[in-house]
Amino acid sequence: xxxxxxxxxxxxxxxxxxxxxxxxxxxxxxxxxxxxxxxxxxxxxxxxxxxxxxxxxxxxxxxxxxxxxxxxxxxxxxxxxxxxxxxxxxxxxxxxxxxxxxxxxxxxxxxxxxxxxxxxxxxxxxxxxxxxxxxxxxxxxxxxxx
Ligand code: DQA
Numbered sequence: 001x002x003x004x005x006x007x008x009x010x011x012x013x014x015x016x017x018x019x020x021x022x023x024x025x026x027x028x029x030x031x032x033x034x035x036x037x038x039x040x041x042x043x044x045x046x047x048x049x050x051x052x053x054x055x056x057x058x059x060x061x062x063x064x065x066x067x068x069x070x071x072x073x074x075x076x077x078x079x080x081x082x083x084x085x086x087x088x089x090x091x092x093x094x095x096x097x098x099x100x101x102x103x104x105x106x107x108x109x110x111x112x113x114x115x116x117x118x119x120x121x122x123x124x125x126x127x128x129x130x131x132x133x134x135x136x137x138x139x140x141x142x143x144x145x146x
Contacts, residue, residue: 067096074143
């Protein structure tokens, strides 16, 4: 296991509405509750830093900031709809040293065709899709075992 000190979780557009946004697709759990539960799954000497932004540039800034920080063990990223078309976020992920794990609550491959393609997937360390809040826990487990 890595001896780095924190994991960054970045959630993109509309994910601040989790719990009230299309619960039949995204579930009833709020982002705050997902983050709180995730923090309980950390090893003792790790911290969780969580960010949410509806703005592409802010997500990129978050990736840049943690992506060259040797204390950051990994980034868990749910880029929301940006996953499907943001070459700027894909470029940011490709630019940094820190491993980025892509997550989606819903199974993007079981949904509309325009969600089947993720432009960030090829530059992420791996992708997890379809397990609801568990997608984040699986990403955390993956980063801790890298
Ligand atoms: C999502 C899937 C995306 O297609 C969608 O635009 C989202 C959420 C997910 O977590 O399932 O905003 O990333």
